[in-house]
Amino acid sequence: MSTSTIRERLEEIRRQALEALSQSLEPAQVESVRVRVLGRNGELTELIRSLRSLPEHERPVVGQLANQLKRELEERIEALARELRRRRIEQSLAQPALDVTLPGMEFGRGRIHPLTQITGQILEIWTAMGFEVALTPDIEDDFHNFGALNFPPDHPAREMQDTFFLEGGRLLRTHTSNGQIRVMERRRPPLAVVCPGTCYRRDELSVRYSPMFSQLEGFMVDDFGKVTMAHLKGTLTEFLRAFFGPEADVRFRASFFPFTEPSAETDVRCIFCKGAGCRVCKQSGWIEILGCGMIHPNVLRAVGYDPQKHAGFAFGMGLERLALIRLGVEDMRLFFENDLRFLAQF
């Protein structure tokens, strides 16, 4: 190649490149020009590489020209790229502002069943207070559901709980109190345990009752004198304030359960009317929350503990009831009908 052809070639590369750049509106176009001309196999790169074959005395002159052109094009390309980017930003900024009040995209988030949620919250409180969680079977025998819990045969207390009986003489537990027996008969004090679970009673599904419902049984057993009714009150008050809020007002009323003595029921000052009396608390100002008491000596004997040496408290609460109170609704059926309009509210 002669020097003159090289000069012509350089001139041609320059003209074509500048023309291509002048027509470039997008950074991508600029980039393609750069690759075509200045890339590793670009026109100008190739040309500069070919200069090596020129006679030595001719090289400096054309080499300088070629490098000049390379610098010129590099600067042009960079300036143009900067300019295009600036223009793009300006364009973006010049767009009309968004109406930020338009709704966001719906994510169609699924929901965890409200009972699962509330049970989780309740278990979290108990475990935070140092109770362990134990799970016990739904299918029980008479001993664990009644006998060991001091329900004598034919005792009217059994009528408080209408039982489903299964073939083979077994039954569906009517309360989670079987958990006390199941845990205590294989372990020794000290114990602080909660047992959540499903219970069954022969009630039609209605506003107030369900044939299947959830309870949480809890108990604590230690050496006699270490766990008293005072601890029971302290522990339950702590739980109820954690669950209903620190302002919750708690009271205890004497009551009767075969498996506790003394027995009490625990009420919370109505969270809807603050005690003034409303429909939910049936004008009493208090809402009944749970049953509790000191474990009956006969129950301790049934699991082989000596009531002279050990004592403990136990409590049981209906989880649906707690959930309904927390949610401020009254209909037990909501939990089992699974109306999506209900579930979507959680």
Add this chain to the structure above:
Amino acid sequence: MRLPVSWLREFIPVVPAPEQIAERLSLAGLEVETIDRIRPAFSGVVVAKVLRVERHPNADRLTVCEVDAGPRGQFRVVCGAPNVRPGMMSALALVGARLAPPKSANRTDDELGAPVGAAVIRGVESQGMLCSERELGLSDDHSGIITLDDTASPGDDLATILFLDDHVLDVAVTPNRGDCLSILGLAREVAALFGLRLKRPRLRARLPHRSRGEVADRVQDDAPISVEISAPDLCPRYAALAMDGVTIGRSALWLRRRLMLCGMRPINNVVDVTNYVMLEMGQPLHAFDLDRLRDARIVVRRAGQDRELETLDHVRRMLDPDDLVIADGRGPVALAGVMGGLESEVSDSTKRILLESAFFEPRTIARTSRRFGLVSEASYRFERGVDPKGQVDALVRASVLMRELAGGREMGKLIDVDVRRFVEPEIEVSLERVEGLLGVKLSAAEVARRLKGLGINVKHKKGGRIIASIPSFRLDLREEADLVEEIARLNGFSDVPAVRCRPLREITVEDRRRQVTDTLRACLVGCGLFEVATLAFASAEQNRSFAGLAGSDAIRIINPLSTEFGELRRSLIPGLVATLRFNLNREAQACHVFEIGKVFYLEAGELKEAQRLGILSYGELALGKLGERRPQADFFTAKGMVETCLTSLGLANKVDFVRDPAHCVSWLHPGRQARLSLEADRLLGYIGELHPELASELDLDDRPVVVCELDLEQLIAYGSLRRNVVPPPRFPSVRRDLALVVDRDVPVGQVQKVVAQAGEGLMLESVELFDVYEGASLPAGKKSVALSCRYRAKDRTLTDAEVNQIHAQLAAQAVRQLGATLR
């Protein structure tokens, strides 16, 4: 158990207010479920004695009576009743009295009829009127005027003596407290609760009676019938009393009233008296027609070979050999403690009766009652255990009432076969055990005082031990723990302190914080975000560029690892942007992340730290199928994530997304950002696309990077995990669409708000946006906002016409307020 306060007064003359009684009983373990207010359906009616009865001069069917109303004076009244007789006690409505309007029920209806006036009836002036039960709303009986027995005195207020102005407490008696299934039992409890004296029931006549300790199989001397117990394990005691000269009839009005107040139906005077005594003293009684009992024998035994008995309810019962029955010389005449037999039932012609008062073992009654599915007032009490020493007192009480109300006389002595000879059990209580169970120290004197208040006798022994002797009516008290409950229950355990168990810890504010943050995490993960953890350090330049939500300056580190980490971060955003950059450099095509972490700042010279929630979202969202275009992150997809979080904390309606050109966040796109304001004026955070300058530095393509930073402290403080749940509606909704053309710069949120407000009180349930349109078919500078309005009534299905009218009303108001036109 229903407890009329008027009846309670017979045992405790001055009782506290019904509400107070209810409160204390409930705390002590006898929950009072309701208090019924009983009101008479009349006023101004008094007891009057008829002195003279004369024919009315001008009417055959009428009489003119001279009546004496004691201190109220004597009156002359005209009467049309066929049963008016001189000497009878009846009810006189004085002039000015007001009677029940026709058909009114006697308890709920507060409205009374017009006042009775002095009237001239066929020429004779009547100063008031003598009343029938129906006229006073007491029953449907209008056959004659009321007959009162002579326990009433002339001038007494009728409403008072018939217990028509009363409160009835409905007490839920737990299965262990059979002793409280009577007025006496509840009165004992009330007396103990308030420290009042209990007046013992009046047993005016003590009857001569004899008792036998052994199984009696001989005819008792002069009694007209013999009693024999051949199943002493099931029936340790059987007492009986024969009476003759009984006239069966209707019971006195006051007695019928009391039975009804307690929820029982009056039958006849003999049966009513047995029920009355049961309600009063808790001992079920049964009355046999003595002349229907064969061979003058009563045998208490197992049914054995006898297979059948027809009970009072006309049902033939197939007996189990182990069922306890009362038999006469030939066969069963009653299902013991559950229901009497039809054959020996007291009838209108009965002249001689045998009253039974027994103690049956609870278990046998429970078993029989359950097998037959037959629960009677008697079986209910026997199952729960009656007072084993109460049989004779109840018979004596019944005989007194029978004499007064049914005209009977005792035949021979009262028979009392008492096999077991009940002895009051003794239980030892130690103060140490009391404290060990209750967690409160009580003195021996205090323990004794409380037990005595409940009728439990105590003896003190050495070493803080107390021997309690349990009265026969409290057989539920079996061991020490039972007595511990008695000591503590009367005041609802209020002197037991609330003490935290040593190894257990307090539930603190931190637990609540964690609940809130866990909820947020669950939401964001549900939206497809990854949780990230970035370092809390930042460069001075980052802190300058990304000012956080609070504070004026960043906190510098004295000995930083490097200048790049020279300060503590003021915002989570730089860390999230660095995360994006890091992943893009490693071929990531998208990045959706969040972080819950702390930021640090100086505020008035103090070093502060606070928690923030940061979100960064870039690139395509993982939704959609292969080959389908997936949505790309932009302002509105990120807003959707934030809205999901706000909803989960119950804040969706309390937070506004506001465009505020005056307070732009400098590093966000000025036209694509919003501040989140909580309850109108609190700054909760901001959301927006990164400023294009910043994005171009990151060397990204055209797709936006959206970031959001929220003040977690406020989310915790104002958010709620409580749900105000609305039960799903029962009636269908009706949907109507509304398209409003408004100026382009009117925010859609405002349009929605105005429409929602216009719909208040119009059964508008919700307003949902379904389209926003700008284009050729609209005038320049306008847009069309299409809303779907849902209407629903709580109590019915809305009609089309109704909804059309409401919707038109709503549309008109929205158009007016927004300066819009309908499209």
